Amino acid sequence: MYIYNSLTNKKEEFIPIEPNKIKMYVCGPTVYNYVHIGNARPVIFFDVVRRYFLYRGYEVNFVSNITDVDDKIINAALVNNVSETEIAQKYEQAFLENVKQLNCLPYDVNPHVTDYIPNIIKFIEALEKAGYAYEVDGDVYFSVGDVTDYGQLSNQETEHLEVGARITEHSKKRNPLDFTLWKKTDVGIQWDSPWGKGRPGWHTECVVMINDTLGKLIDIHGGGTDLIFPHHENEIAQSMALNKTCLAKYWMHNGRLMIDNEKMSKSLGNSVFLKDLLEKYEYQVIRLFMLSTHYRQPLNYTVESMENAKNEVEKMRSSLTTLQLKLDYYQYLDKEIQGLEESYLEAFNEAMDDDFNTANAITIIMNIMKEANILVRKQSFTEVELEKLLKLYHTFKLLLSILGIEFNIIRLDDETRDLINKRNEARRNKDFETADQIRAILQEKGITI
Numbered sequence: 001m002y003i004y005n006s007l008t009n010k011k012e013e014f015i016p017i018e019p020n021k022i023k024m025y026v027c028g029p030t031v032y033n034y035v036h037i038g039n040a041r042p043v044i045f046f047d048v049v050r051r052y053f054l055y056r057g058y059e060v061n062f063v064s065n066i067t068d069v070d071d072k073i074i075n076a077a078l079v080n081n082v083s084e085t086e087i088a089q090k091y092e093q094a095f096l097e098n099v100k101q102l103n104c105l106p107y108d109v110n111p112h113v114t115d116y117i118p119n120i121i122k123f124i125e126a127l128e129k130a131g132y133a134y135e136v137d138g139d140v141y142f143s144v145g146d147v148t149d150y151g152q153l154s155n156q157e158t159e160h161l162e163v164g165a166r167i168t169e170h171s172k173k174r175n176p177l178d179f180t181l182w183k184k185t186d187v188g189i190q191w192d193s194p195w196g197k198g199r200p201g202w203h204t205e206c207v208v209m210i211n212d213t214l215g216k217l218i219d220i221h222g223g224g225t226d227l228i229f230p231h232h233e234n235e236i237a238q239s240m241a242l243n244k245t246c247l248a249k250y251w252m253h254n255g256r257l258m259i260d261n262e263k264m265s266k267s268l269g270n271s272v273f274l275k276d277l278l279e280k281y282e283y284q285v286i287r288l289f290m291l292s293t294h295y296r297q298p299l300n301y302t303v304e305s306m307e308n309a310k311n312e313v314e315k316m317r318s319s320l321t322t323l324q325l326k327l328d329y330y331q332y333l334d335k336e337i338q339g340l341e342e343s344y345l346e347a348f349n350e351a352m353d354d355d356f357n358t359a360n361a362i363t364i365i366m367n368i369m370k371e372a373n374i375l376v377r378k379q380s381f382t383e384v385e386l387e388k389l390l391k392l393y394h395t396f397k398l399l400l401s402i403l404g405i406e407f408n409i410i411r412l413d414d415e416t417r418d419l420i421n422k423r424n425e426a427r428r429n430k431d432f433e434t435a436d437q438i439r440a441i442l443q444e445k446g447i448t449i
Helices: 037-055 071-080 084-101 117-129 158-168 202-213 225-243 274-280 283-291 303-329 342-353 358-375 383-402 414-428 432-444
Strands: 002-005 010-013 021-026 059-064 133-136 139-142 179-184 198-200 218-224 248-254 257-259 299-301
Touching (some): 002 248, 037 248, 037 257, 037 274, 037 283, 037 383, 071 084, 117 139, 117 198, 179 202, 218 225, 299 303, 303 358, 303 383, 303 414, 342 383, 414 432
Parallel strands (some): 218 248
Antiparallel strands (some): 133 139, 139 179
16 A cells, blocks of 8 residues: 655555554634535545544554644634633534534544643744744744654745745744744633743644544644645644654545635635535535545535536446345345455545555446446346346445445335236236226335336
C-alpha cells in the first residue's frame, strides 16, 4: 500500500508504527455554525480510509477533535446573546448528527479543547521552559526561529513566509512568524494560567490532544489542504520542539471543494450547508460524489454533478435489488458464500492501495454491476450461474460497504414468491390483465420486476 505523504511530497509505502495497528487523527470542526459541504469531504474520505484499513485487517484508533473554544464561537455567542458553551454544544450536536447521517463509523474519541485546558497550559509551560516560547504582557508566543526545518510541510522557505507574515506583524512578537500559544483576553470564555486569564491558541490544542489520546508519534494525520499552513506546520514545529517527532509519520490532505469552479466563501454567498444537502439528497449520493474524484484533487460541486451521482446511485440500487430478488426467488441468497469474485477484489485493492484511488475503485464496482446486469436477465439459471450471481452479489455489497454505501433492500417472503409465480404463469398464458394486476400489487410491496 502506498500513501502520498504531504511531508515528503511523494508516495511512500505504508508501514505502520506498530504491526497491524493504526493511530489516525483528523482535525475536526470549530463548532460555531452548521458545517458546510467542504467540511464533509475529509469526514467522508477519512471514514473510507478507516473502513479500508479495517477491511484489510488493521486495528484502527481514529480520533477527531471538537474545537469548542475560538474567537468565532465567542463572536457567535455575543451576537446571539447566549453562552459560548450553548453555541458550541448546539453546533457540535448538529455536526455529529450529520456525520451519522452520512453513514460514517463513530469516532473512537472526540476530544474537546475545553477538557484539555490544564494539559494545554502544562504543554505551553514545557515549551517555555525549553526555550521555545516566550511571554509578553500575558500573551505567549512560540519562537519559530528556534526550530529547524520550519516550513517543511508547506514546502516554503522561512524567508518567503516572513515576507507574507510582516503584513500582519504583531509588535509584541520577536519574529513575524511567531504564533500565539496563549492569548490574554477579558472577552468571552477564559481560564486562569501562569500568564494571567486567557485562552489557548488553536495550533497548540491539536498537538496536546493527539499526544494524550494517541501518543507523541502517530501513523496518519489528516485534514484539508487549507490546514497545511499555518495549522499543521505549527503543530509539527511544537512537536519537534518538545517531543522531537514530526507528530505523524504520514500527513494526508484532501483537496479543496469548489462551488461552480469558485472558492466557497461567505463573501461570494455561495456556501452550502451540509444539513441542507442532506435534506435534498440521500447520503449515498453525497458519498459517491465526494469519492468520484481522487481525494488530493480539487472537487467541483455543481447541480449537474450531484444529479449525475444521484443517477449512478439509482443504477446501483436497482442492480443490487434485482440481484437480491433473483437470488431470493430461487431461495439461493441464504446459501453459504462460496468465495467472492477475486478478480474484482484484486482490482479494487490495487486501486485503493495506490493512495486510496476511490475514483478507480468506483469504476471496478461499476464493472461488477455491468456483469451482474447482463447475467441476471436470463430466464432460468443453472447451479453454476446461481453461484456466480451469489459471488457477484456479495462482492458488489462488500466493495460498496468499504466506501460506506449501503442499501436496505426488501426480502422476498413465501407469499410474494407465490405472487411472482402466478404472474409468470399468467404471462405464459397470455393473461396480461392478471399479470398487470399482480405486477401492481408487487409494486405496492416495493418490488419492481
